[in-house]
Amino acid sequence: MKTQLVFIPGLGADARLFHLQQKSFKKSIAPPWIIPQKDETLTQYARRWSKNLQLKRGSVLVGVSFGGMVALEMAKWVKPKAVLLVSSCRSPASVPLILRVAGSFPVWPHIGKILVKLLPFGRKWFLGARTKIEQNLLARMFLETPDSFLLWTVSAIRGWGGFKGGFANIHHIHGDNDHLIPIQNVRPDKVIKGGGHVINLTHSKEINDFINEYLSRGGSGQ
Numbered sequence: 001m002k003t004q005l006v007f008i009p010g011l012g013a014d015a016r017l018f019h020l021q022q023k024s025f026k027k028s029i030a031p032p033w034i035i036p037q038k039d040e041t042l043t044q045y046a047r048r049w050s051k052n053l054q055l056k057r058g059s060v061l062v063g064v065s066f067g068g069m070v071a072l073e074m075a076k077w078v079k080p081k082a083v084l085l086v087s088s089c090r091s092p093a094s095v096p097l098i099l100r101v102a103g104s105f106p107v108w109p110h111i112g113k114i115l116v117k118l119l120p121f122g123r124k125w126f127l128g129a130r131t132k133i134e135q136n137l138l139a140r141m142f143l144e145t146p147d148s149f150l151l152w153t154v155s156a157i158r159g160w161g162g163f164k165g166g167f168a169n170i171h172h173i174h175g176d177n178d179h180l181i182p183i184q185n186v187r188p189d190k191v192i193k194g195g196g197h198v199i200n201l202t203h204s205k206e207i208n209d210f211i212n213e214y215l216s217r218g219g220s221g222q
Contacts, residue, residue, distance in 0.1 A: 010065030046073030091162035103154035109147035128196010
């Protein structure tokens with residue numbers, strides 16, 4: 001039986017973030033976000049999304065950034081074979097305070113989208129995108145994300161208590177030049193030298209090898 005591989009993107013991103021992974025893992029899925037309910041916590045959202053997706057026991061969840069936080073919460077109900085964190089963390093404290101504070105203002109999505117248009121260099125420095133194609137992809141995804149969803153994600157992160165244990169098979173890969181979740185704030189199993197926040201785009205071979213390492217332990221997602 002093939003292992004079900006589920007990709008979960010980060011804040012302001014969607015399935016397009018994984019186009020370099022899904023070329024290699026043909027049987028994988030990258031489901032669209034569902035609309036959050038009023039005052040829904042990250043834990044409640046993850047539980048509801050898990051139920052809607054009807055994920056099989058023994059799946060492998062691959063979460064990037066905010067998606068990694070969601071994957072950790074989903075693990076409580078999905079019972080996956082593994083959770084693979086990419087540029088993510090197990091506690092909101094790993095996200096710099098200035099970003100958590102900035103994200104608390106209701107107008108931040110509007111301001112953020114203006115800055116994305118006016119200051120494209122931010123996609124290179126802040127997120128680590130190297131090419132124009134990567135930078136433009138990140139901009140399109142962010143600009144097309146509803147402001148209401150962006151507001152909810154930041155609120156959900158601030159209200160999240162972090163991963164408390166109960167699921168042990170977690171593996172984490174991180175870039176040592178990540179400005180969104182600095183490497184000194186996390187303890188990854190593997191570090192990509194020179195990698196920024198979007199290493200699944202900039203270092204797709206290393207990420208795909210990392211995924212394959214865990215898929216090979218009892219199943220294949222290809």
